[in-house]
Amino acid sequence: MSGKTLAEKLLSAKSGTDARAGDYVEADVDVAMAHDITGPLAFRTFDEVTGDDGELFAPDRTVFTIDHHAPADGVQAANNHNAVREFAAKHGAHQFDVGDGICHAVLVEEGFVGPGDLVIGADSHSTTYGGIGAFGTGVGSTDLGTALATGELWFRVPKTLRFEVDGDLQDGVYAKDLILRFIGDVGFDGCTYMAAEYAGSTIESLPIHERLVLSNMAIEMGGKTGLVAPDERAESYLERQTGNEVDLADAFVSDDDADYEAVHSYDAAALAPQVSKPSNPENAVDVTEVAGTEVDQLFVGTCTNGRYEDIKIVADILAGETIAPNVRMVVVPASKSVYQHMLGTGVFQTLTDAGAVIQSAGCGPCAGYHQGVLGDGDVCLATANRNFPGREGSMESSVYLSSPATVGASALYGEITDPREVETKRYDDTVFAEVLP
Ligand SMILES: CC(C)[C@H](C(=O)O)[C@@H](O)C(=O)O
Numbered sequence: 174m175s176g177k178t179l180a181e182k183l184l185s186a187k188s189g190t191d192a193r194a195g196d197y198v199e200a201d202v203d204v205a206m207a208h209d210i211t212g213p214l215a216f217r218t219f220d221e222v223t224g225d226d227g228e229l230f231a232p233d234r235t236v237f238t239i240d241h242h243a244p245a246d247g248v249q250a251a252n253n254h255n256a257v258r259e260f261a262a263k264h265g266a267h268q269f270d271v272g273d274g275i276c277h278a279v280l281v282e283e284g285f286v287g288p289g290d291l292v293i294g295a296d297s298h299s300t301t302y303g304g305i306g307a308f309g310t311g312v313g314s315t316d317l318g319t320a321l322a323t324g325e326l327w328f329r330v331p332k333t334l335r336f337e338v339d340g341d342l343q344d345g346v347y348a349k350d351l352i353l354r355f356i357g358d359v360g361f362d363g364c365t366y367m368a369a370e371y372a373g374s375t376i377e378s379l380p381i382h383e384r385l386v387l388s389n390m391a392i393e394m395g396g397k398t399g400l401v402a403p404d405e406r407a408e409s410y411l412e413r414q415t416g417n418e419v420d421l422a423d424a425f426v427s428d429d430d431a432d433y434e435a436v437h438s439y440d441a442a443a444l445a446p447q448v449s450k451p452s453n454p455e456n457a458v459d460v461t462e463v464a465g466t467e468v469d470q471l472f473v474g475t476c477t478n479g480r481y482e483d484i485k486i487v488a489d490i491l492a493g494e495t496i497a498p499n500v501r502m503v504v505v506p507a508s509k510s511v512y513q514h515m516l517g518t519g520v521f522q523t524l525t526d527a528g529a530v531i532q533s534a535g536c537g538p539c540a541g542y543h544q545g546v547l548g549d550g551d552v553c554l555a556t557a558n559r560n561f562p563g564r565e566g567s568m569e570s571s572v573y574l575s576s577p578a579t580v581g582a583s584a585l586y587g588e589i590t591d592p593r594e595v596e597t598k599r600y601d602d603t604v605f606a607e608v609l610p
């Protein structure tokens with residue numbers, strides 16, 4: 174019998190079985206998450222399942238965030254926020270409030286998720302946690318509501334698509350460009366109900382914040398999860414975030430003879446910066462193909478690329494410059510600690526001097542709710558993960574997706590610009606840790 178993929182190993186460990194692709198297993202959940210949109214529905218299911226005296230399977234490993242419509246942009250949102258606060262307080266769960274940040278940023282930064290964990294979130298980008306070696310996956314509110322009570326969930330063990338990348342990325346090329354290319358190559362449904370496994374020397378050399386980008390967008394090709402084998406980087410990242418010693422089980426490496434659905438190989442050095450054209454992330458092209466396209470808005474943020482390192486890359490490009498007169502730039506830090514780091518390191522000042530508007534931490538205009546919604550005919554270049562019709566506002570608007578570096582370079586000229594034309598930097602994980610108070 175062949176060896177196991179990372180996904181098979183993770184689900185074997187969580188189900189106590191010899192899990193193979195196609196098997197159905199009942200697995201133990203380590204961490205469960207819901208936010209201000211999906212939480213209230215999940216709470217209803219939980220109450221139905223458990224009755225009035227229901228208890229969470231593990232209050233200390235249950236996290237609720239208020240991030241999508243935060244601060245409240247209407248009465249309904251405000252009422253949802255109150256429902257989250259009340260349920261969390263009643264059941265003793267962790268709760269993050271307005272301005273604390275996006276669920277996927279908070280769970281990683283606060284050290285809630287770690288290698289080998291099974292993490293379910295009532296949000297499609299819960300695949301993000303694969304960047305740190307956890308089996309992270311999105312579930313519906315009803316499934317989440319039930320799992321909140323039982324701590325268990327049924328899974329069909331996914332097959333695996335492997336993406337192998339070797340060599341050095343060019344200056345100005347980042348994990349975002351890799352994942353846009355992967356999605357472009359396999360298509361928006363090319364990884365449906367499969368695990369994406371990212372491997373090779375290029376991936377191994379990526380800091381955690383870059384790995385999280387790959388995992389975050391696995392869902393944009395249909396992926397059930399998106400995994401990077403946890404290593405010393407994941408270990409030291411977690412030790413920094415939690416203050417606890419972390420000892421990684423080497424069981425979370427895929428076997429050489431594991432059975433993959435397909436293996437896609439890439440030469441990192443050959444990859445140009447990528448841009449996904451409207452209105453699907455799979456429309457990825459080399460930036461040179463769309464360079465010169467005029468934009469109205471630039472958006473830096475989201476659970477994909479709203480981390481400190483992402484925003485700093487943009488600030489480095491804009492330092493001492495001003496954004497082009499025809500554009501507006503909206504920056505939304507992924508978490509409160511990113512926001513505070515931006516204040517503490519001068520990134521905030523640099524960006525506002527350049528003409529950017531900086532909002533409180535959260536999802537911002539990513540899903541078209543508030544804080545920078547697009548109007549008819551508006552064209553936006555965003556560091557986000559989705560560009561479906563109407564995603565950031567009007568059905569008549571359009572969204573292009575790229576890395577923070579491409580957004581930063583484009584801000585200078587008011588049109589999509591190849592980041593290789595400007596000086597770009599690259600950061601490792603410690604840049605965030607170093608400036609901690
Ligand atoms: C609101 C929520 C259910 C949704 C998701 O699950 O993805 C949102 O986060 C998004 O990105 O569109």
Ligand code: SF4
Nearest residue numbers: 298475476536539540
């Ligand atoms: S930042 Fe965007 S993609 Fe991420 S959770 Fe929020 S709305 Fe969804």
